[in-house]
Amino acid sequence: MNDQLLRVILSHPAFTGISRQHFGELIEELAPRWESAREATLAEQRGGARRRACGAGRKPKLVFVDRLLVTLVCLRLGMPHQALADLYAVDRSTVSGAVRQVRPLLAARGFAIPRSPRPAHPHPARPVRLRRGRAHRAVPRRHRSTGQATARGTPRP
Structure with a gap:
């Protein structure tokens, strides 16, 4: 998608x-x-002053306008970094780095920045094995050597 059109849409x-x-x-x-x-x-990474003229070297894949857009969209909608990366035809780590760099700037300006736009536990809990005929009772785990019922790997009293 054209960068200019994408900026117009996402802004x-x-x-x-x-x-x-x-x-x-x-x-x-x-x-x-x-x-x-x-x-x-x-x-800091170079360990001193520039060795090349200003403007030489590798260009950032996302200019600041796009970095700001990506961060605002991510914070507002909770859109996954991979989806935004696909829109901009860059790697997910590029989007993650952009969000990591711009969030502190927004926070210093006074924007209310949530700690994490995603739920704390994105994966559901491990499924519980159920006994046949008793669909609502979980099967207790057994200790390997003693055969006693356990909770999180420790024998019950």
């Missing part, structure tokens, strides 16, 4: 939770902070 208030005008103001306010934080991180 709709239904996806981001903010107006397009407010989104533009966020970009103007947060982009310099993100860029300075990114340069500081890169300087």
Whole structure:
């Protein structure tokens, strides 16, 4: 999908939770902070000043506007990172990194950032084996050597 069209679609208030005008103001306010934080991180990884001219080297796969959009959509809708990665034709780790970088900027600005947009336990509990004829009673586990009923691997008194 065309990046420009994707930006127009995802910047709709239904996806981001903010107006397009407010989104533009966020970009103007947060982009310099993100860029300075990114340069500081890169300087720390390099161990000093740049060795190449500004603008040389690998370009980020998601520009700041897309990073902000991905983060807002993820926080508002709880959309999986893989789904957003498929929309932008990048790897899931790229989207996860973008969200990890932009969330602190939004929190410092005063946005209410949930700790996690997903449930604490995404997988259902392990299924319980049921006895035949007694559909609502769970089968107690037995200890290997003693044959006593156990709970979480410890013998019952």
